[in-house]
Amino acid sequence: xxxxxxxxxxxxxxxxxxxxxxxxxxxxxxxxxxxxxxxxxxxxxxxxxxxxxxxxxxxxxxxxxxxxxxxxxxxxxxxxxxxxxxxxxxxxxxxxxxxxxxxxxxxxxxxxxxxxxxxxxxxxxxxxxxxxxxxxxxxxxxxxxxxxxxxxxxxxxxxxxxxxxxxxxxxxxxxxxxxxxxxxxxxxxxxxxxxxxxxxxxxxxxxxxxxxxxxxxxxxxxxxxxxxxxxxxxxxxxxxxxxxxxxxxxxxxxxxxxxxxxxxxx
Numbered sequence: 001x002x003x004x005x006x007x008x009x010x011x012x013x014x015x016x017x018x019x020x021x022x023x024x025x026x027x028x029x030x031x032x033x034x035x036x037x038x039x040x041x042x043x044x045x046x047x048x049x050x051x052x053x054x055x056x057x058x059x060x061x062x063x064x065x066x067x068x069x070x071x072x073x074x075x076x077x078x079x080x081x082x083x084x085x086x087x088x089x090x091x092x093x094x095x096x097x098x099x100x101x102x103x104x105x106x107x108x109x110x111x112x113x114x115x116x117x118x119x120x121x122x123x124x125x126x127x128x129x130x131x132x133x134x135x136x137x138x139x140x141x142x143x144x145x146x147x148x149x150x151x152x153x154x155x156x157x158x159x160x161x162x163x164x165x166x167x168x169x170x171x172x173x174x175x176x177x178x179x180x181x182x183x184x185x186x187x188x189x190x191x192x193x194x195x196x197x198x199x200x201x202x203x204x205x206x207x208x209x210x211x212x213x214x215x216x217x218x219x220x221x222x223x224x225x226x227x228x229x230x231x232x233x234x235x236x237x238x239x240x241x242x243x244x245x246x247x248x249x250x251x252x253x254x255x256x257x258x259x260x261x262x263x264x265x266x
Contacts, residue, residue, distance in 0.1 A: 030233035047234040064216040071137035072195040079145025079190055087153040105143040114207030128210035136208045137198045145190035152186030
């Protein structure tokens with residue numbers, strides 16, 4: 001048993017090293033005064049200073065954050081409503097059909113989704129830009145929110161709702177004061193997952209972005225094609241730190257909303 005646990009620990013160390021070594025390599029060379037990723041010549045913050053002087057890139061960062069926050073918020077609202085509809089669907093066949101359609105969107109290749117949105121927006125006359133990117137991000141984030149919220153709904157005992165109804169609560173009171181507070185951890189998980197997916201997406205955004213609007217993922221791809229610049233390292237370092245803050249924030253929110261029985265026992 002001890003041997004298996006040691007092998008598991010070694011395996012995890014190797015996996016995490018493979019995953020994080022390139023990231024820390026990238027971060028390390030973002031402070032290289034030599035301007036290349038081949039030889040570290042000295043420590044400098046020049047690449048970060050140059051990054052913050054690039055007003056165009058800062059606008060793209062702002063665009064990306066706005067798209068991520070809006071798409072995460074809207075998709076969370078729609079996803080929670082969809083999860084409730086699936087969970088409380090009376091017909092088993094309808095429930096399974098809705099769940100299958102939701103899962104198909106998750107496993108579908110991003111290239112197919114992006115091309116489909118491009119054709120759709122072209123057909124209905126939506127100009128490629130902010131609106132097209134926002135709509136597409138909402139579309140692929142909603143299924144993620146549904147998957148995160150649905151287990152919490154199914155985990156909840158129906159007797160809680162029946163008891164509230166027997167005590168004279170309206171259906172709205174049951175939803176707002178019983179169901180939503182109970183599934184709050186799932187809602188937060190769905191929001192943060194949608195936010196992360198939106199910030200990270202490249203394939204879908206590449207298809208639906210216009211000439212006057214772009215996001216960080218598409219911009220970094222364009223910069224990388226021109227040649228490796230340590231501006232990209234600096235920008236990627238900031239994004240990594242921002243993502244870590246989101247993960248830590250979600251961890252503390254989830255820990256705070258954890259039921260007392262699963263928390264610290266006193």
